[in-house]
Amino acid sequence: MLKQKFARPVSVIGTSSLPQRTFDDPEYKDLSVYELWAAACNQAMQDAGVKPKDIDKVVYSQMANFVTCGNVMAPVGSLEEWAGLAGKPITHIEQACAGGYLAFNEAVNSVASGKYDIVMCAGIESPKHFNARNQPAYMLQPIQKYDGWWSPGRALFDTAYSRFDGVSDNLLTEEQGKYYIKHYGIDEKTLDDTYNAMAINLRYNASHNPRALARTPYSEIAKKAGYDDVMAYMRSKNNPKITQYIRKSGSVLHNVEAGAIIVCSSDIAKKYQDHPITVIDHAEVSNTQRFPFCFHQMNVDVRDALYGGQDNFNPDDLDLMITTVMTSGEQLDSAEVFGYLPEGEGYKYELDGRTRFDADKPINPHGGDLSFGHGFGCAGINMLSEAIFQMRGTAGTDQVPKPVNDVLVRGMGGGHTTVGILLENQD
Amino acid sequence: MYKLRPILKPYYDNLEKGKILGMKCADCGDVVWPPLPTCQKCGSTNLDWIDLGTEAVIDEIRFEDSSVAGDYTFRKADEFFVSKEPYCICIGHFPKGTRQFHAALYGVTEANKDQLISQLPITADAEFIQLDGGFKSVGFRVRA
Numbered sequence: 001m002l003k004q005k006f007a008r009p010v011s012v013i014g015t016s017s018l019p020q021r022t023f024d025d026p027e028y029k030d031l032s033v034y035e036l037w038a039a040a041c042n043q044a045m046q047d048a049g050v051k052p053k054d055i056d057k058v059v060y061s062q063m064a065n066f067v068t069c070g071n072v073m074a075p076v077g078s079l080e081e082w083a084g085l086a087g088k089p090i091t092h093i094e095q096a097c098a099g100g101y102l103a104f105n106e107a108v109n110s111v112a113s114g115k116y117d118i119v120m121c122a123g124i125e126s127p128k129h130f131n132a133r134n135q136p137a138y139m140l141q142p143i144q145k146y147d148g149w150w151s152p153g154r155a156l157f158d159t160a161y162s163r164f165d166g167v168s169d170n171l172l173t174e175e176q177g178k179y180y181i182k183h184y185g186i187d188e189k190t191l192d193d194t195y196n197a198m199a200i201n202l203r204y205n206a207s208h209n210p211r212a213l214a215r216t217p218y219s220e221i222a223k224k225a226g227y228d229d230v231m232a233y234m235r236s237k238n239n240p241k242i243t244q245y246i247r248k249s250g251s252v253l254h255n256v257e258a259g260a261i262i263v264c265s266s267d268i269a270k271k272y273q274d275h276p277i278t279v280i281d282h283a284e285v286s287n288t289q290r291f292p293f294c295f296h297q298m299n300v301d302v303r304d305a306l307y308g309g310q311d312n313f314n315p316d317d318l319d320l321m322i323t324t325v326m327t328s329g330e331q332l333d334s335a336e337v338f339g340y341l342p343e344g345e346g347y348k349y350e351l352d353g354r355t356r357f358d359a360d361k362p363i364n365p366h367g368g369d370l371s372f373g374h375g376f377g378c379a380g381i382n383m384l385s386e387a388i389f390q391m392r393g394t395a396g397t398d399q400v401p402k403p404v405n406d407v408l409v410r411g412m413g414g415g416h417t418t419v420g421i422l423l424e425n426q427d
Numbered sequence: 428m429y430k431l432r433p434i435l436k437p438y439y440d441n442l443e444k445g446k447i448l449g450m451k452c453a454d455c456g457d458v459v460w461p462p463l464p465t466c467q468k469c470g471s472t473n474l475d476w477i478d479l480g481t482e483a484v485i486d487e488i489r490f491e492d493s494s495v496a497g498d499y500t501f502r503k504a505d506e507f508f509v510s511k512e513p514y515c516i517c518i519g520h521f522p523k524g525t526r527q528f529h530a531a532l533y534g535v536t537e538a539n540k541d542q543l544i545s546q547l548p549i550t551a552d553a554e555f556i557q558l559d560g561g562f563k564s565v566g567f568r569v570r571a
């Protein structure tokens with residue numbers, strides 16, 4: 001049993017289960033982020049068996065509210081109204097794609113401090129559409145039409161130095177591949193095959209998960225394009241390289257997202273939820289990409305902080321790892337740094353399909369950012385939701401077919417913040 | 428007492444004069460570039476300006492074809508560069524510096540990259556990149 005690290009123990013008692021879709025999808029026709037937010041919050045409250053009056057505080061995460069939601073700065077009051085929570089304390093967290101994880105940590109800390117008993121963290125994000133400032137929120141336009149074309153890859157960098165160095169955005173994609181080749185002696189072709197295999201594995205997972213955004217297996221896509229060998233398709237011009245190492249299949253898919261999670265003091269958790277999940281600990285670091293391999297270093301620093309809090313922690317005891325994969329390299333690097341896969345050997349696990357949800361070292365059983373989808377500041381909430389479903393054994397057709405009692409959720413946002421969260425079934 | 432003083436303006440003003448300034452910690456000797464008012468090694472605020480010269484040692488070349496169009500998240504950062512000459516990314520350090528940095532590196536092509544990589548580390552000259560916002564940033568160019 002892991003050692004929970006809070007002054008007052010905290011448990012997860014509820015979450016939401018909205019699918020990953022875009023506003024172009026008929027399923028989301030005529031909706032705005034407000035309806036999605038209300039659905040996510042209410043689903044989580046119903047799942048936890050609590051009413052709005054029971055929620056003591058809300059932590060809300062959104063990165064691009066100003067850009068995509070009618071130039072609104074922080075719609076905290078109206079979001080509360082939509083969920084029946086008007087008048088409650090609410091904190092807005094904007095820390096790029098790490099925001100969802102940090103909202104969860106903030107909710108946990110709020111309970112752990114003893115100040116609040118039941119706290120909800122929730123997120124909303126619309127990466128592909130925006131609502132103009134002179135129109136109601138359901139009137140949406142493609143983000144490409146946003147005045148002055150907004151590139152999140154640019155917005156992530158400050159205007160002191162890093163936005164203007166011509167370097168910063170590129171490092172999001174390439175560093176881990178460089179690191180891997182440099183330290184473990186594999187060649188570029190093997191790395192390419194590894195990344196392709198990873199994309200296939202994640203899509204395999206997503207094809208079993210109706211909540212995922214992209215669900216057609218690559219084998220099927222390859223056949224349609226005239227390829228019997230899926231790897232030949234993955235290496236072809238149909239799946240072009242978008243950087244030196246990363247192909248289209250290895251880059252994050254964006255979609256509108258809403259999600260919510262409710263945590264409470266562990267001593268009252270059973271009153272609401274038959275299967276509460278214990279929050280063991282969390283750790284987070286921020287840094288810049290100015291220095292080489294900073295991306296990798298953030299994983300190292302979070303691992304040391306998180307595992308350092310445990311006595312004799314053995315990462316082999318983890319049943320599942322859920323990790324942000326903005327581009328292929330991130331999954332491989334984080335899985336090895338956190339000891340979920342052996343250092344320098346993780347690529348073999350991807351090549352052999354051993355990271356699929358039904359294999360021996362499952363990673364991102366929902367499909368990860370490459371197939372499940374990704375909604376900036378909400379992404380962390382839904383990654384954690386997947387961990388919760390897996391630990392309860394209620395994930396459905398992408399359920400990992402073994403007891404899932406110890407889970408590491410590792411998230412990253414903006415190239416500047418990395419988070420690790422340990423969860424355990426203790427009840 | 429922490430001394431309030433401009434950091435960004437003198438840095439960018441000096442780039443216009445062809446000078447690259449960093450800051451050096453008077454307590455531990457660590458050099459920070461681009462300049463910051465706090466030592467990244469020891470936390471001291473006792474830092475002075477240092478002229479880093481206009482040459483750097485290039486330790487690694489990360490060749491990337493900047494004409495490859497990617498997902499919009501990962502588009503090349505040269506959107507604000509006046510010149511659209513392709514460049515790649517390098518890891519380098521200043522002879523007077525104490526840390527490696529990332530920078531844009533000009534003059535690397537498919538044709539010469541293997542030879543250049545085999546010669547690493549190499550010396551490159553500063554390339555003062557003109558930005559459309561009316562200021563310059565620092566990249567490097569391999570010697571012909």
Ligand SMILES: [Zn+2]
Pocket residue numbers: 452453454455456457466467468469470471
């Ligand atoms: Zn110092």
